[in-house]
Amino acid sequence: MAAPLPIKGVREGLLIAVPSGEWDDVRASLLATIDERGDFFRGARLALQMDDRELGAADLGELRDALASRDTSLYAVLSTSTVTKTAAANLALQTELTRPERSRVAEEDAEEGSLEEEVPADPALFLDRTLRSGQVVRHPGHVIVLGDVNPGAEIVAGGNVIVWGHLRGTVHAGAGGDETASVCALDLAPTQLRIAGRIAVSPKRRGAVRPEMALLREGQLIAQPWDDERRHG
Amino acid sequence: MAAQVVTITSGKGGVGKTTAAANIGVALASSGQRVVCIDADIGLRNLDVVMGLENRIVYDLVDIVEGRCKLRQAMIKDKRLPDLHLIPAAQTRDKTAVSPKDMQRLADEIRPDFDWVVIDSPAGIERGFRNAVAPADLVLIVTNPEVSAVRDADRIIGLVEAEEKGPPKLVINRVKPEMVRRGDMLSTEDVLEVLAIELIGVVPEDDQVLVSSNQGLPAALDPKSRAGRAFRDIARRLNGEQVPFEDLSARDGFLGRISRLVRPGGSA
Numbered sequence: 326m327a328a329p330l331p332i333k334g335v336r337e338g339l340l341i342a343v344p345s346g347e348w349d350d351v352r353a354s355l356l357a358t359i360d361e362r363g364d365f366f367r368g369a370r371l372a373l374q375m376d377d378r379e380l381g382a383a384d385l386g387e388l389r390d391a392l393a394s395r396d397t398s399l400y401a402v403l404s405t406s407t408v409t410k411t412a413a414a415n416l417a418l419q420t421e422l423t424r425p426e427r428s429r430v431a432e433e434d435a436e437e438g439s440l441e442e443e444v445p446a447d448p449a450l451f452l453d454r455t456l457r458s459g460q461v462v463r464h465p466g467h468v469i470v471l472g473d474v475n476p477g478a479e480i481v482a483g484g485n486v487i488v489w490g491h492l493r494g495t496v497h498a499g500a501g502g503d504e505t506a507s508v509c510a511l512d513l514a515p516t517q518l519r520i521a522g523r524i525a526v527s528p529k530r531r532g533a534v535r536p537e538m539a540l541l542r543e544g545q546l547i548a549q550p551w552d553d554e555r556r557h558g
Numbered sequence: 559m560a561a562q563v564v565t566i567t568s569g570k571g572g573v574g575k576t577t578a579a580a581n582i583g584v585a586l587a588s589s590g591q592r593v594v595c596i597d598a599d600i601g602l603r604n605l606d607v608v609m610g611l612e613n614r615i616v617y618d619l620v621d622i623v624e625g626r627c628k629l630r631q632a633m634i635k636d637k638r639l640p641d642l643h644l645i646p647a648a649q650t651r652d653k654t655a656v657s658p659k660d661m662q663r664l665a666d667e668i669r670p671d672f673d674w675v676v677i678d679s680p681a682g683i684e685r686g687f688r689n690a691v692a693p694a695d696l697v698l699i700v701t702n703p704e705v706s707a708v709r710d711a712d713r714i715i716g717l718v719e720a721e722e723k724g725p726p727k728l729v730i731n732r733v734k735p736e737m738v739r740r741g742d743m744l745s746t747e748d749v750l751e752v753l754a755i756e757l758i759g760v761v762p763e764d765d766q767v768l769v770s771s772n773q774g775l776p777a778a779l780d781p782k783s784r785a786g787r788a789f790r791d792i793a794r795r796l797n798g799e800q801v802p803f804e805d806l807s808a809r810d811g812f813l814g815r816i817s818r819l820v821r822p823g824g825s826a
Contacts, residue, residue, distance in 0.1 A: 476705075
């Protein structure tokens with residue numbers, strides 16, 4: 326498996342921080358990541374954060390074609406290098422991100438540092454129905470389901486997932502790499518649960534069904550009763 | 559009155575669609591209603607075998623659709639039940655020989671002269687399924703109390719909902735009360751908890767069903783068969799009757815029933 330790339334949800338798509346190193350290696354690992362997580366990236370618009378890497382129009386054009394053949398589109402390249410910037414501009418790529426216009430209230434609610442790019446700016450998707458086997462919902466923002474998520478159904482969300490019902494299918498929150506994402510359900514019993522890059526399967530149920538929240542704590546995926554979360558969270 | 563079109567489908571194969579179609583058709587016809595059963599499983603026909611009409615096939619569904627015969631010529635009349643008819647599937651063609659539009663046209667041609675059209679759908683979610691569901695006024699989903707069958711039923715329910723056919727109804731087939739009691743088989747409640755659609759029938763496992771399928775005598779004709787009775791109950795519910803669900807776990811006579819009545823947290 327390729328080394329995980331830092332990915333953030335931004336207003337117009339996904340922002341990938343491209344690590345430093347030999348371009349051929351970096352390029353290969355980027356494409357490998359996209360191949361591995363094809364479901365998540367399918368149809369995505371990508372912005373690449375290149376720092377001071379120097380890339381010519383030939384390299385960028387080739388990368389853009391390689392991404393296009395994977396059903397993703399490159400729309401922006403961010404770099405401090407004038408060479409790279411010029412090349413990107415010549416390929417009609419953006420060289421800056423549009424600043425998300427975030428509400429003041431949301432800003433104040435944010436507890437730590439700059440969440441600016443980490444919270445997907447897309448509005449939440451509200452589904453007033455049960456997701457049945459074979460149905461897949463993919464959304465860059467939060468996903469809220471008023472109904473059940475049955476075994477065989479799948480949710481891939483850039484943000485949080487909230488299910489007002491039984492969650493028995495597969496769910497991936499923070500699919501763009503957001504490790505602060507969480508999954509809540511009245512009955513949290515997913516076939517498989519992922520937050521950012523972590524994967525867990527539900528343990529055998531013991532005791533009565535109660536609302537739970539799954540989140541990442543110190544890199545571990547944990548599920549805790551909703552009551553506890555409110556008391557200590 | 560125009561006929562209601564009921565399509566019987568499941569997603570998974572081998573759960574008892576054809577048996578259900580034959581028995582529901584027989585049960586409706588034996589209450590004096592005019593019924594046409596259509597085998598939409600082109601290329602793998604077997605509704606005719608289960609209904610015991612195989613040796614009388616001259617024309618089939620594809621012949622009607624392609625204009626080689628009139629509708630009435632392809633309808634086989636059941637000699638035991640004069641109100642029961644079958645349009646068999648073609649054996650030599652595949653599902654692409656018929657389109658969803660063809661099925662709608664066919665159903666519209668049948669509707670004025672009958673009370674019920676019962677369509678036996680092929681397994682799967684492709685063309686044959688869409689053909690069978692296209693003309694439906696009501697879709698019945700047949701499932702077995704096992705995880706894989708329920709999973710496929712769930713998928714099919716999603717597809718039926720997407721076709722805007724209205725909520726389908728559920729038939730749980732091959733229930734073994736003994737295994738449910740031991741916790742080795744999903745109970746009706748377990749199945750309904752996942753699928754969350756209206757239940758129209760629970761059919762117990764009954765060896766007689768296999769025997770009667772082989773003989774071309776649907777179990778619904780046999781007054782002693784438990785499965786046959788369950789299928790007759792489904793037919794009555796289709797006709798709008800309120801028929802209580804038989805308690806399949808009733809094994810223990812008077813005392814057992816009493817203990818269920820006084821058990822706290824019951825369905826009262």
